[in-house]
Amino acid sequence: MAADGLAVSRLTKRFLVDGRTVDAVSDVSFEVAAGEFFTMLGPSGCGKTTTLRMVAGLETPSEGAVTFRGRDLASVPARQRNIGMVFQSYALFPHLSVFENVAYGLRLRRTQAKELARAVSEVLDLLHLSEFADRMPASLSGGQQQRVSIARALVYRPDILLLDEPLANLDAKLRLHMREEIRGLQRRLGIMAIYVTHDQEEAMAISDRVAVFDRGRLIQIGAPARVYSDPTSLFVADFIGKANFIPVRVIKRDGTTADVTMPWGGLGQTNRIVAARPDEDRLIPIGSDGLLMLRPEHLALSDGAGSFAGHVKRVQFLGSTVRYAVAVDGVAGDVLVESPRAIADIREGGPCRLGYSDADAILFERPRP
Numbered sequence: 361m362a363a364d365g366l367a368v369s370r371l372t373k374r375f376l377v378d379g380r381t382v383d384a385v386s387d388v389s390f391e392v393a394a395g396e397f398f399t400m401l402g403p404s405g406c407g408k409t410t411t412l413r414m415v416a417g418l419e420t421p422s423e424g425a426v427t428f429r430g431r432d433l434a435s436v437p438a439r440q441r442n443i444g445m446v447f448q449s450y451a452l453f454p455h456l457s458v459f460e461n462v463a464y465g466l467r468l469r470r471t472q473a474k475e476l477a478r479a480v481s482e483v484l485d486l487l488h489l490s491e492f493a494d495r496m497p498a499s500l501s502g503g504q505q506q507r508v509s510i511a512r513a514l515v516y517r518p519d520i521l522l523l524d525e526p527l528a529n530l531d532a533k534l535r536l537h538m539r540e541e542i543r544g545l546q547r548r549l550g551i552m553a554i555y556v557t558h559d560q561e562e563a564m565a566i567s568d569r570v571a572v573f574d575r576g577r578l579i580q581i582g583a584p585a586r587v588y589s590d591p592t593s594l595f596v597a598d599f600i601g602k603a604n605f606i607p608v609r610v611i612k613r614d615g616t617t618a619d620v621t622m623p624w625g626g627l628g629q630t631n632r633i634v635a636a637r638p639d640e641d642r643l644i645p646i647g648s649d650g651l652l653m654l655r656p657e658h659l660a661l662s663d664g665a666g667s668f669a670g671h672v673k674r675v676q677f678l679g680s681t682v683r684y685a686v687a688v689d690g691v692a693g694d695v696l697v698e699s700p701r702a703i704a705d706i707r708e709g710g711p712c713r714l715g716y717s718d719a720d721a722i723l724f725e726r727p728r729p
């Protein structure tokens with residue numbers, strides 16, 4: 361890896377809870393490059409915070425190592441790691457002014473008064489907080505408080521900025537604004553950031569790379585566009601973005617393509633549909649059940665090469681797109697189709713055909729119930 365990056369290798373954390381072992385993090389490895397915005401994404405309880413705390417030195421790994429710029433951090437205590445942390449709860453000192461909250465880390469480091477005043481006003485300026493320097497945290501809005509907590513983490517020029525669900529307590533509109541602000545700030549400072557969120561859209565919007573976690577394991581890592589377009593597991597396909605899963609049976613396989621049927625027939629037909637590009641490591645045996653993943657924007661309401669029949673249940677105008685909820689025999693739940701504009705002759709209550717192109721379909725093995 362690059363000599364100036366962070367490496368997490370084979371990190372495992374076990375907790376003892378009521379005499380039982382809980383694997384919070386299992387064998388997690390990744391690297392983060394200098395200046396990169398890296399996000400750990402996954403549902404609640406999947407081990408994101410525990411991994412972040414091990415990087416910060418707030419939690420001791422059961423196994424594995426954290427290395428920064430080639431140095432093993434095992435023997436470096438948290439306060440010597442030069443890492444800034446931002447939490448969902450802001451964790452500001454209520455009895456200290458904004459200025460003193462931000463200055464706190466510098467006072468701990470016994471920074472000289474002149475240098476301290478300069479550094480604090482610089483970072484307050486950076487976060488548009490100068491006019492609030494003398495205010496108490498309770499008199500600020502949630503977004504302003506979160507900016508103070510970011511200023512406090514940045515003031516001593518950390519090598520790495522760690523952010524654990526920093527926007528979770530803000531309302532939806534402010535969340536969008538603050539995520540752009542955090543990303544812009546990180547870019548300008550060129551600082552390495554490791555961000556934690558359970559919100560897949562937020563992760564996709566701001567990250568250079570995303571690491572998707574499930575039950576303590578890192579299961580896919582890559583650029584947002586890559587993880588979206590080429591999920592390597594059903595979990596990631598389902599967790600990132602919207603996806604339809606059409607039950608199929610695999611009847612033939614030829615290199616990286618597979619032929620499948622829709623055994624339920626889709627209004628009676630049992631036509632063969634060429635589909636999918638299963639990866640080598642997820643080749644699905646002939647005769648077995650599969651799930652064909654199709655994103656709503658990859659389905660067209662027309663006769664396509666691979667097409668099947670449905671019944672339009674609902675048409676929703678969403679502004680920039682039109683969403684069709686389609687009932688298809690043999691498919692549980694609605695199949696969602698998203699189109700940039702309304703399609704002529706497709707009406708609520710009427711029949712339709714759904715077409716897709718093979719290149720957009722991904723075949724997964726169907727999990728046994």
Ligand SMILES: Nc1ncnc2c1ncn2[C@@H]1O[C@H](COP(=O)(O)OP(=O)(O)O)[C@@H](O)[C@H]1O
Pocket residue numbers: 375376377382383384385402403404405406407408409410411
């Ligand atoms: N200090 C602890 N003691 C016992 N179990 C813990 C502790 N911290 C976390 N866990 C457990 O480890 C798992 C992962 O937790 P966490 O890292 O907080 O997940 P996330 O941040 O992804 O929501 C959860 O099952 C959680 O209950």
Ligand SMILES: [Mg+2]
Pocket residue numbers: 408409410
């Ligand atoms: Mg957490």
